[in-house]
Amino acid sequence: MREHIVRLSTDGGCFTGASLSCADLLVYLYADCLNVHPGNLEDPTRDYLFLSKGHDVPALYGTFVELGFLDKARLAQHLSTDDHIYWHPNRNVPGVEFHSGSLGHLPSVALGVAMDCRMRGQDNKVIVITGDGELNEGSVWEALLVASAHQVNNLTLVVDRNHFQANVATEDLIPLEPLAPKFEAFGCAVRRIDGHDFDQLEAAFSALPFSDTKPSVIICDTVRGRGLPSIEARADRWFCNFSSEEVEELLRELHGETPVALRSETLTVR
Template sequence: MTPEKQQKLEALALRVREHIVRLSTDGGCFTGASLSCADLLVYLYADCLNVRPDNLTDPTRDYLFLSKGHDVPALYGTFVELGFLDKARLDQHLSTDDHIYWHPNRNVPGVEFHSGSLGHLPSVALGVAMDCRMRGQTNKVIVITGDGELNEGTVWESLLVASAHKVNNLTLVVDRNHFQANVATEDLIPLEPLAPKFEAFGCEVRRIDGHDFAQMEEAFAALPFSETKPSVIICDTVRGRGLPSIEARADRWFCNFSSEEVTELLKELHSQEATTLTSETLTVR
């Protein structure tokens, strides 16, 4: 990945995180979970998928299904920055006058399917992938799940069907932030070793750092990983990424901050970004 592309994606991700923080008041949102998924959504929409505001009804576009629906603030932020959604609509968050709320709604341009009940969208994505293949199309079909969501049996049932029918245009992406709601996954129902589980269900698996754009570029460019199997990308992430004060905290899944707290968190977000840039500059020198 070129330094210019890296900087562009990092700047975009920072703006998306700003939107997430601003949505974390007046009723709140799933802040920590959304921050863990922000880099993934930014990379996929900005640099990987053939889906844009002007081709949302084109049947040959690529598809992204956010099964981990409570991460929708990261999706909203990405849509605003890429022109899918008017920024002013974010002011209607949780208002009965709009469809901007805690989970994706198809009345928001770019949202492919409602989600909220975890475990449903892998099956929906599988159906779309099979339909695209039967039509002779080459669409990418990607579904993002949470790691806690993997406790839903429908996730594994969909992979069994995908494997049996050799649906290689389906990719399952796991936002592996190691938390399920307000409990660490390994303290509730341990998931590890995770990759061998997917392999046993007939998938081809890779594991990457879900905050490293270069690793994302390499992994997604290699899709499909197999001509006869669905692909799985396990993305190791950090809940609350970008805000050290709430990172990797079980109690920072859903947040409802005061306006004063939001102001301080935005300062922290930019302070953290400046520290990162300074560190990278020093390393280069």
């Protein structure tokens, strides 16, 4: 899946570092946790995942390709007006539950779906993934207030806590810590884990819901650019547009060859 992210990081680029931070999380959720697959996308009893951190969609595309939701050939049309494969999720791509891109909106959408499922007497899992910088949006916290007030325990908010907001460290811009107590103060049951450790992911998600009367929150500590040492934990590797030669170098690095030191002056990075 990380290969797909790297290959999408050229000819216009994508949010490479941000997508790599949640790669393990998305693979775990779709492969081992959620009851959602290409054959039940129209079944209202399936589970739901909302990628509120929409610029991580290359990780979602890569997961969909590997699990049969999406034809790999469509990735070659990234940013083409002939397809819907671009920088943010689009419902015309099978498996995408809702458009996102304007941050902070999908916790409320996921809350509405979770409440609807509960009113129907269904036990769907409803999971929404946010970025940590996205938590600066007040709508995230408004949704949690409502979820807590109505005891919506089938809603889980997952934070991709890679410690960067765009090209700035979160704690240098608008500090978020202590983060878990903030969620607890808004009426949530909270756990914090290593978002790259599959054993910890399994332990946390298999324990849902954490409370019978509260929404659940899982803070996943992650590393921007995970899997590529040359770009890991770098503020300037949020969005990248690599040359085709640099993509091939990164793919070799991904597979364990000597890490490369890509020169920033050769890249179109923002």
